[in-house]
Amino acid sequence: MDEDVPLLDPNLVNQVAKVSTTTIKTFGSGDVHILAIDCGMKYNIIRSLVSAGIKLTVVPWNHDIKKERYDGLFLSNGPGDPALCEVVVENLRWAIQQDVPIFGICLGNQLLARAAGCKTYKLKFGNL
Numbered sequence: 001m002d003e004d005v006p007l008l009d010p011n012l013v014n015q016v017a018k019v020s021t022t023t024i025k026t027f028g029s030g031d032v033h034i035l036a037i038d039c040g041m042k043y044n045i046i047r048s049l050v051s052a053g054i055k056l057t058v059v060p061w062n063h064d065i066k067k068e069r070y071d072g073l074f075l076s077n078g079p080g081d082p083a084l085c086e087v088v089v090e091n092l093r094w095a096i097q098q099d100v101p102i103f104g105i106c107l108g109n110q111l112l113a114r115a116a117g118c119k120t121y122k123l124k125f126g127n128l
Contacts (some may be wrong), residue, residue, distance in 0.1 A: 011122060015080030016040060016107070017089075020061035030055045035070035037061060037088060040078025040106050049074075062087040066094055072101045074109025082110040082120050089114045 019040040028050035031033075037059045049056045056074075059065065065073070073095055075088075082089075085107075092115030095102055104112055110120050 004046045010079075011081050013080070014084040016061045016078050016085050019078060021058060023058055024060070024063070027056045027058070032072070033057065033070045034067060034072045034074050035059060035068050035110070036074040036076060037063070037065070037091075038078075039076045039085070039088065039111070041076035045076060061085065063091075065091050070100065072103065075102070075104030075111055077106035077108060079107070080121065082107060082114055085111055117119055 002050070016039045020038045021041075027046055030053040032053070033055045034049060034057070036049075036056055037060075038058050039059065039061050045056065046056060052114060057068070057070070061078075075092070078093075088111050091100070092112055096112075102112060116122055
C-alpha cells in the first residue's frame with residue numbers, strides 16, 4: 001500500500017482560535033481583578049486564581065482588551081504556533097505600554113515575547 005494519505009499539518013492552522021472561549025465569563029468576586037486571555041486555558045487555572053480571592057474575567061483570544069479595566073493581565077497556555085496569533089500579539093503590544101502587570105504561562109509567555117519583538121520557532125515538541 002504505497003498510497004499517500006493526505007494529512008493536515010496542525011502547525012498551519014490557528015489552534016488557539018479552535019480552543020478559546022467565544023464568550024466573556026467572570027469568576028469570583030475579589031478586590032483584585034485579573035483579565036485572562038484564553039488561548040486554551042485549563043479550568044484548574046480558573047479554580048486556582050478564584051480560590052486565591054481573585055476576580056477573574058476570561059476573554060476570547062481575539063478580544064479587544066483596550067476596552068477593559070483590570071489590575072493584571074494573564075495570558076494562558078494553549079496549543080499551536082504563536083506566530084499564528086497576531087491579534088493577541090497586537091493587543092499585547094498595547095498592553096505592554098500600560099502600567100499593569102502581565103503574566104503568562106507556556107504559549108502566553110511566547111505571545112508576550114513576540115509582542116516585545118522576539119521571534120519564536122518550532123521545536124520538535126512545542127515552540128520557543
